[in-house]
Amino acid sequence: MKDNEKLGALYPEGFLAASINCGIKAEKKDLTLLVCPKGAAIAATFTQNLCCAAPVILDKEHLRSGKFRAIITNSGNANAATGDKGLADARATAVALAKELNCAVEEVYVCSTGCIGKFLPVEKIISGIPKIVKCLENSAKADSDAAEGILTTDLVKKQVRRDVKLSGGTVKIGGMCKGSGMIAPNMATMLAYMTTDAKIEQTLLQEMFSKAVKASFNHVSVDGDTSTNDSAFLFASGESGISLESKEDIAAFENALTDACIELAKDIARDGEGATKFVEVTVEGAKTVKDAEIIAKTIANSPLVKTSICGGDPNWGRILAAAGRAGVPYDQYSVDLYMGNLPAALGGMNSGTPREKLAEVYRQKEVFVRLVLKEGNASFTAWTCDMTHGYIDINVDYT
Amino acid sequence: MKDNEKLGALYPEGFLAASINCGIKAEKKDLTLLVCPKGAAIAATFTQNLCCAAPVILDKEHLRSGKFRAIITNSGNANAATGDKGLADARATAVALAKELNCAVEEVYVCSTGCIGKFLPVEKIISGIPKIVKCLENSAKADSDAAEGILTTDLVKKQVRRDVKLSGGTVKIGGMCKGSGMIAPNMATMLAYMTTDAKIEQTLLQEMFSKAVKASFNHVSVDGDTSTNDSAFLFASGESGISLESKEDIAAFENALTDACIELAKDIARDGEGATKFVEVTVEGAKTVKDAEIIAKTIANSPLVKTSICGGDPNWGRILAAAGRAGVPYDQYSVDLYMGNLPAALGGMNSGTPREKLAEVYRQKEVFVRLVLKEGNASFTAWTCDMTHGYIDINVDYT
Numbered sequence: 001m002k003d004n005e006k007l008g009a010l011y012p013e014g015f016l017a018a019s020i021n022c023g024i025k026a027e028k029k030d031l032t033l034l035v036c037p038k039g040a041a042i043a044a045t046f047t048q049n050l051c052c053a054a055p056v057i058l059d060k061e062h063l064r065s066g067k068f069r070a071i072i073t074n075s076g077n078a079n080a081a082t083g084d085k086g087l088a089d090a091r092a093t094a095v096a097l098a099k100e101l102n103c104a105v106e107e108v109y110v111c112s113t114g115c116i117g118k119f120l121p122v123e124k125i126i127s128g129i130p131k132i133v134k135c136l137e138n139s140a141k142a143d144s145d146a147a148e149g150i151l152t153t154d155l156v157k158k159q160v161r162r163d164v165k166l167s168g169g170t171v172k173i174g175g176m177c178k179g180s181g182m183i184a185p186n187m188a189t190m191l192a193y194m195t196t197d198a199k200i201e202q203t204l205l206q207e208m209f210s211k212a213v214k215a216s217f218n219h220v221s222v223d224g225d226t227s228t229n230d231s232a233f234l235f236a237s238g239e240s241g242i243s244l245e246s247k248e249d250i251a252a253f254e255n256a257l258t259d260a261c262i263e264l265a266k267d268i269a270r271d272g273e274g275a276t277k278f279v280e281v282t283v284e285g286a287k288t289v290k291d292a293e294i295i296a297k298t299i300a301n302s303p304l305v306k307t308s309i310c311g312g313d314p315n316w317g318r319i320l321a322a323a324g325r326a327g328v329p330y331d332q333y334s335v336d337l338y339m340g341n342l343p344a345a346l347g348g349m350n351s352g353t354p355r356e357k358l359a360e361v362y363r364q365k366e367v368f369v370r371l372v373l374k375e376g377n378a379s380f381t382a383w384t385c386d387m388t389h390g391y392i393d394i395n396v397d398y399t
Numbered sequence: 400m401k402d403n404e405k406l407g408a409l410y411p412e413g414f415l416a417a418s419i420n421c422g423i424k425a426e427k428k429d430l431t432l433l434v435c436p437k438g439a440a441i442a443a444t445f446t447q448n449l450c451c452a453a454p455v456i457l458d459k460e461h462l463r464s465g466k467f468r469a470i471i472t473n474s475g476n477a478n479a480a481t482g483d484k485g486l487a488d489a490r491a492t493a494v495a496l497a498k499e500l501n502c503a504v505e506e507v508y509v510c511s512t513g514c515i516g517k518f519l520p521v522e523k524i525i526s527g528i529p530k531i532v533k534c535l536e537n538s539a540k541a542d543s544d545a546a547e548g549i550l551t552t553d554l555v556k557k558q559v560r561r562d563v564k565l566s567g568g569t570v571k572i573g574g575m576c577k578g579s580g581m582i583a584p585n586m587a588t589m590l591a592y593m594t595t596d597a598k599i600e601q602t603l604l605q606e607m608f609s610k611a612v613k614a615s616f617n618h619v620s621v622d623g624d625t626s627t628n629d630s631a632f633l634f635a636s637g638e639s640g641i642s643l644e645s646k647e648d649i650a651a652f653e654n655a656l657t658d659a660c661i662e663l664a665k666d667i668a669r670d671g672e673g674a675t676k677f678v679e680v681t682v683e684g685a686k687t688v689k690d691a692e693i694i695a696k697t698i699a700n701s702p703l704v705k706t707s708i709c710g711g712d713p714n715w716g717r718i719l720a721a722a723g724r725a726g727v728p729y730d731q732y733s734v735d736l737y738m739g740n741l742p743a744a745l746g747g748m749n750s751g752t753p754r755e756k757l758a759e760v761y762r763q764k765e766v767f768v769r770l771v772l773k774e775g776n777a778s779f780t781a782w783t784c785d786m787t788h789g790y791i792d793i794n795v796d797y798t
Contacts, residue, residue, distance in 0.1 A: 050723035051719045051724075081731075085748075115716065117744065119749070224701075225717070228716075228723065303622045303624065303786075308794060313795060317515020318515065321625070323449075324448040324627065325447070332450045348480055349481050350480070350516055350517065395703055396711075398707065398710075
């Protein structure tokens, strides 16, 4: 298999993957395994939702080892709101996989995604483990399968790759993620698995990854509902033998990593449940980044803003109204609002741009909205999607 | 006309009303006038949205007079995000009405509801004023017309009446309101007009009304979007000649007023845009009322919770997930969740109640959800509605 066909997590050297159906879903792939046979450094961020899933609790525990060998992900069941039994199920999965791979259980991580509140069909997963480990032999073909196996209501696979030139040579970054509904990450994200063959020790890895997640996945919201299972991982196999030797190397790697995460984050917004449009909301001229973030996310989560974008109705008053209720003080009569490059409101009121011209912006597949305050120099960009009949269809009878 | 036919704001003595079409909308009534010819005491609360409409700014100014003679409301245009011209338009309306009624302009109030960001067709309103004032002659028939004239996307008129026995005799409370989308009042509400013929001075009136609004309208959310025009008024004509003489009188009046406001608040949730179901979310056992409120409103505003109620899909994990992201700390393993009277989750996990039984609760026209924490004794109840295809239909091409 050629490098350019390996689009995602397997792009860097040192990783294997497999994806099978173990019987949780009727036919689709529902169990996915990503392994670094020689071991890797690991960084991770997790959901801030208090109601966090059993695998999140387990993975936080294992992360203390600083070591990574394998991560197994089931779709079709979130193993959240499942109490002690849920935690025991997650642990049993890790133990079974560690035994099969002949490694310490602390090097094994577990992810679940799907419906909340049902016990994990753990026997199906455990019986699937020998089979999926055997499938690693065909790992060369498994990159795309793995990206598919982690999906729930997502419509498209989300993969990314980057080359990073460092002083010692070129290293690779790869990644895959899922995310479609219950998406409003908070210092963590949906499920994302980033890989690299660079040689990086854990502290630096975690530091860079936390920054990258903050600048990427934490800018996405599909529906304002933060998931119980959000987890993002970065695994560094060191297989290239190349380390980050200088400040320049660190900056180069960090930029490429952030850029790769942003690509995946935007893909998540683009593939939001029922989405027909990608929406970028930028707030500029705020006193602080936090202020800008609060306003941008309030706009990005407003059902009224999202439905009007769906309908191609440039109802810009809804954007000003959403900004005004965000809880951040500013002068309502000195804000400018742009749709694409066209002013919709200037000084907090109608700019005079013809409605038909604004409607054209809202009819595009990618809609850009920019609110300019006059309070300071901070800005924030949020990514979301429109709210459609498709969103309702998907969510009225999910279980 | 008999008393029992006067269902709303005209139920108490001393008030007149009229509603006409002045040409803002094609055919429907779009201009509504409520007058207390002899003058009344007034209490009011307004939106906390920074992006507040011109009439809100004007009314706050006039409220300082403590006097009420008339309030005129147009539907079809919010006069919000209209800058200095918007304020001048609102003022011109008040001036024209004061002249026609031969009273001070500070006793006249203006309300607008409808699309944000368009200039008010103020000439249409001002030319309608002599006509609508003349219509006051037929005020006896206007109660229901007035309740209709203030509506936008609402489907049903919302009126209320109460009798309150005081030591000096029986006084009356009446009211009408509108509210359908962009509903998430914050220390204020949609448009609500409460009346009474009790004799009450302004300070006490405002105190009682602020409490009543806090206990009623501030518990409603249709879509989490706080309007730019929210305003609630209480007018006391004193026409009955009966005052509040004792603590008991004050308590009786306050209870009846709160009760009447709650009836209207629930009607707003019931008539939320696209709503097919009324939803009551109670959070108990919180440390503080604020904690309970934050969690209850996070659940009530969750698109995932609201769509599952629409579909009759008792996906209770979404309720726990919404509670968990509300930002209020609690032990996720000691919460109980009830749908109707049935436990859905106990100790943060599946209660074992058969899905079909829970689904029956979600299939009712009125759905009651109760989340019990074990952190304290505070509770809060929020009222909302389900999220449906109807909501999307109404909002994709509002303008």
